[in-house]
Amino acid sequence: MTKPMMRPLLLGCLLVGDLALCGCAYVRRGSRTETAPLVAVEFSWPAPAVDQKAEINALIDRLVFNEGEATNRPVLSPGAADQSQEYRERFRSCQDAFRKLSEFKGAAFPILIQHLDDKRQSINFRNHILANSVGYACFLIIHDQLQDEPDNYSEYGWSRKGRDGQDHPKPYWVGTPFDEAGGVARWLSANRNLTYTRMQIRCFVNREARSSVCPT
Numbered sequence: 001m002t003k004p005m006m007r008p009l010l011l012g013c014l015l016v017g018d019l020a021l022c023g024c025a026y027v028r029r030g031s032r033t034e035t036a037p038l039v040a041v042e043f044s045w046p047a048p049a050v051d052q053k054a055e056i057n058a059l060i061d062r063l064v065f066n067e068g069e070a071t072n073r074p075v076l077s078p079g080a081a082d083q084s085q086e087y088r089e090r091f092r093s094c095q096d097a098f099r100k101l102s103e104f105k106g107a108a109f110p111i112l113i114q115h116l117d118d119k120r121q122s123i124n125f126r127n128h129i130l131a132n133s134v135g136y137a138c139f140l141i142i143h144d145q146l147q148d149e150p151d152n153y154s155e156y157g158w159s160r161k162g163r164d165g166q167d168h169p170k171p172y173w174v175g176t177p178f179d180e181a182g183g184v185a186r187w188l189s190a191n192r193n194l195t196y197t198r199m200q201i202r203c204f205v206n207r208e209a210r211s212s213v214c215p216t
Contacts, residue, residue: 044193048107056104056111062097063134065090066121070133075123094123094137101141106196112138113185142184143176146203175210177203 078088118134125140162168181187
């Protein structure tokens with residue numbers, strides 16, 4: 001069974017103070033696209049400080065791999081097509097920026113939301129998903145934090161490693177916690193009064209309620 005790709009939609013955003021005004025977001029519904037009306041997202045935790053905002057924006061710029069719009073075709077790993085040091089450094093800079101943005105956790109959300117429609121070329125951060133714009137990378141940073149899976153918990157495959165050290169069939173779910181809300185911006189708006197941890201718990205409960213064992 002193959003998961004459908006997450007497809008990027010245009011997102012109209014405007015930052016007013018610490019509010020990110022968002023139109024629509026990324027959703028995963030096969031070939032369907034969904035939009036959400038303009039919403040304001042203000043979170044329960046403190047907004048990023050001025051120096052943090054500057055660093056977050058600089059890291060988002062570092063997600064850019066090439067000038068121009070994303071091709072949504074595979075950006076090959078260093079050595080696979082281009083063995084130059086310059087290519088390797090640009091590729092790894094994107095990876096490093098993704099990791100550091102994730103470390104900001106919820107503090108980066110208001111700024112990441114502004115960039116969900118950022119069409120600049122980045123790299124592919126997920127196997128079998130061709131979308132590789134900066135906006136899609138920003139979506140994944142939010143998505144992966146709120147899903148909060150272990151680092152070695154693959155999004156595909158039949159088994160997971162249990163506490164007993166053995167392989168077990170793992171739950172499988174085609175979708176995201178944001179689908180029913182109409183996308184990540186709408187979901188964040190609806191749950192904005194929750195703490196960061198409670199958002200993760202809500203996503204976990206939502207996922208477990210909809211998961212089934214991966215078919216053999």
